[in-house]
Amino acid sequence: xxxxxxxxxxxxVKEASELLARHGEAARIYAGGTELLLAMKxxxxxxxxxxxxxxxxxxxxxKLENSTIRIGALPTHTNLEEDPVLKQKLPxxxxxxxxxxxxxxxxxxxxxGNLCFAEPHADPGTVLMVLGAKLVAEKASxxxxxxxxxxxxxxxxxxxxxxxxxxxxxxPAMPERxxxxxxxxxxxxxxxxxxGLFIDWDQGDTIADARIAVGxxxxxxxxxxxxxxxxxxxxxxxxxxxxxxxxxxxxxAADAIGDLHGSAExxxxxxxxxxxxxxxxxxxxxxxxxxx
Amino acid sequence: xxxxxxxxxxxxxxxxxxxxxxxxxxIQVEPHELLIDVIRNRFGFTGTKRSCDVQVCGACTVLxxxxxxxxxxxxxxxxxxxxVLTIEGLAQNGKLHPLQQAFIEHGGFQCGFCTPxxxxxxxxxxxxxxxPTRQEIIHFMDGNIxxxxxxxxxxxxxxxxxxxxxxRGSRV
Ligand SMILES: Cc1cc2nc3c(=O)[nH]c(=O)nc-3n(C[C@H](O)[C@H](O)[C@H](O)COP(=O)(O)OP(=O)(O)OC[C@H]3O[C@@H](n4cnc5c(N)ncnc54)[C@H](O)[C@@H]3O)c2cc1C
Ligand code: FES
Ligand code: FES
Numbered sequence: 406x407x408x409x410x411x412x413x414x415x416x417x418v419k420e421a422s423e424l425l426a427r428h429g430e431a432a433r434i435y436a437g438g439t440e441l442l443l444a445m446k447x448x449x450x451x452x453x454x455x456x457x458x459x460x461x462x463x464x465x466x467x468k469l470e471n472s473t474i475r476i477g478a479l480p481t482h483t484n485l486e487e488d489p490v491l492k493q494k495l496p497x498x499x500x501x502x503x504x505x506x507x508x509x510x511x512x513x514x515x516x517x518g519n520l521c522f523a524e525p526h527a528d529p530g531t532v533l534m535v536l537g538a539k540l541v542a543e544k545a546s547x548x549x550x551x552x553x554x555x556x557x558x559x560x561x562x563x564x565x566x567x568x569x570x571x572x573x574x575x576x577p578a579m580p581e582r583x584x585x586x587x588x589x590x591x592x593x594x595x596x597x598x599x600x601g602l603f604i605d606w607d608q609g610d611t612i613a614d615a616r617i618a619v620g621x622x623x624x625x626x627x628x629x630x631x632x633x634x635x636x637x638x639x640x641x642x643x644x645x646x647x648x649x650x651x652x653x654x655x656x657x658a659a660d661a662i663g664d665l666h667g668s669a670e671x672x673x674x675x676x677x678x679x680x681x682x683x684x685x686x687x688x689x690x691x692x693x694x695x696x697x
Numbered sequence: 698x699x700x701x702x703x704x705x706x707x708x709x710x711x712x713x714x715x716x717x718x719x720x721x722x723x724i725q726v727e728p729h730e731l732l733i734d735v736i737r738n739r740f741g742f743t744g745t746k747r748s749c750d751v752q753v754c755g756a757c758t759v760l761x762x763x764x765x766x767x768x769x770x771x772x773x774x775x776x777x778x779x780x781v782l783t784i785e786g787l788a789q790n791g792k793l794h795p796l797q798q799a800f801i802e803h804g805g806f807q808c809g810f811c812t813p814x815x816x817x818x819x820x821x822x823x824x825x826x827x828x829p830t831r832q833e834i835i836h837f838m839d840g841n842i843x844x845x846x847x848x849x850x851x852x853x854x855x856x857x858x859x860x861x862x863x864x865r866g867s868r869v
Contacts, residue, residue, distance in 0.1 A: 509765050
């Protein structure tokens with residue numbers, strides 16, 4: 406059962422931000438509602454007003470602007486898994502979206518809602534970190550860009566201010582020789598562990614850049630610079646043999662918590678396994694690309 | 698008393714014009730009303746079932762603009778301007794849809810509680826993809842749970858219906 410609330414339907418970000426400022430804790434942004442309505446039905450939270458942001462024009466688009474892919478906060482997971490620009494430019498992101506939740510949640514839940522809710526057992530944050538994404542937050546009087554790494558503060562907590570909205574996600578196009586992968590594992594409805602990996606090579610066989618992120622295991626997704634250093638400036642083969650060590654470092658950094666999804670130790674082990682598989686996947690894609 | 702009246706005055710009604718099982722409808726809903734309750738209580742289409750209430754099981758699946766969603770967690774006002782299909786809207790002129798027929802012929806249900814949702818989700822899949830692989834069916838149907846039939850017969854029913862629909866499509 407849902408309690409009665411009032412619905413506001415602003416038609417600009419400014420208007421939505423002003424409503425948030427005016428009503429404070431009594432109001433909340435509503436996008437797809439797949440998280441918010443669940444929490445309200447359970448009686449975990451209660452709001453006098455919901456602010457439907459789906460009437461604000463322009464927030465539901467995916468666009469390629471120069472060498473940046475701009476995704477509004479409002480496309481649903483289904484929109485994203487089917488988007489032709491993303492399929493061509495960011496297949497690892499599309500693959501992740503294809504495997505979020507179930508078909509009904511994907512049809513309604515938005516990317517922005519997923520990120521803003523900051524549920525620990527979520528996929529997009531981890532991928533966005535390795536893709537080098539920036540999130541754009543806007544309120545009535547200002548706009549700022551937040552690197553994905555800095556967006557998540559804790560479980561269910563982001564760095565957004567009370568009257569700020571997430572409006573855009575900006576992802577730089579993949580460098581020509583680079584590859585990315587996101588792998589997850591879980592046996593409940595939501596993932597237990599997720600690992601993102603990005604590798605860029607120089608003209609030869611040396612790894613010029615590496616990014617590793619882990620999610621779901623702990624309270625928030627995280628980049629693991631220390632593990633990345635173990636792969637950088639290595640040949641593909643050297644990096645492959647450094648993976649076990651990188652996996653241990655990443656597992657430790659994940660702050661894994663023992664819960665219904667598995668013990669902390671188990672999740673740490675899975676981080677290592679997924680990192681190895683992600684590396685194999687990217688290397689295989691690279692060699693099949695070079696054969697073409 | 699005064700408070701009660703104030704609350705009543707504040708009640709908000711949203712006009713919703715939409716199509717339900719092919720018929721245009723015009724209703725007023727309050728913001729907090731859920732689609733499942735409107736479908737069941739106002740229209741009497743009780744084939745839409747509430748079970749988990751948390752978007753996990755799929756018993757409450759309806760199609761909105763051809764896509765499956767959980768009516769247990771979907772606000773009714775969002776149906777504005779959209780096309781809603783429940784299991785009651787599937788048979789045409791008294792003739793069952795090939796999916797319904799296949800579920801009967803291949804034993805795709807036992808108690809039947811999950812069946813409306815299963816069939817609607819499968820319809821959405823087959824409308825997008827006339828010839829899905831086994832793996833594609835499993836991925837799409839992953840969020841529809843059955844606690845008694847077992848998934849093998851459900852899969853067979855969907856595959857059989859897909860075949861019937863393809864044969865029918867190639868005849869026209
Ligand atoms: C059964 C189930 C399984 C799931 N499985 C997965 C999974 O495997 N992987 C995964 O990643 N996720 C999973 N999810 C989570 C799912 O991705 C999210 O529910 C969905 O994307 C949230 O989007 P929404 O638009 O419905 O958010 P809403 O419920 O509308 O909003 C969520 C929160 O974000 C705030 N908010 C929304 N948009 C904005 C904005 N633009 N600016 C500021 N604040 C905003 C709202 O105020 C609210 O607090 C699952 C969910 C369910 C119910
Ligand atoms: S009752 Fe809606 S998904 Fe289970
Ligand atoms: S037939 Fe009983 S739940 Fe599926």
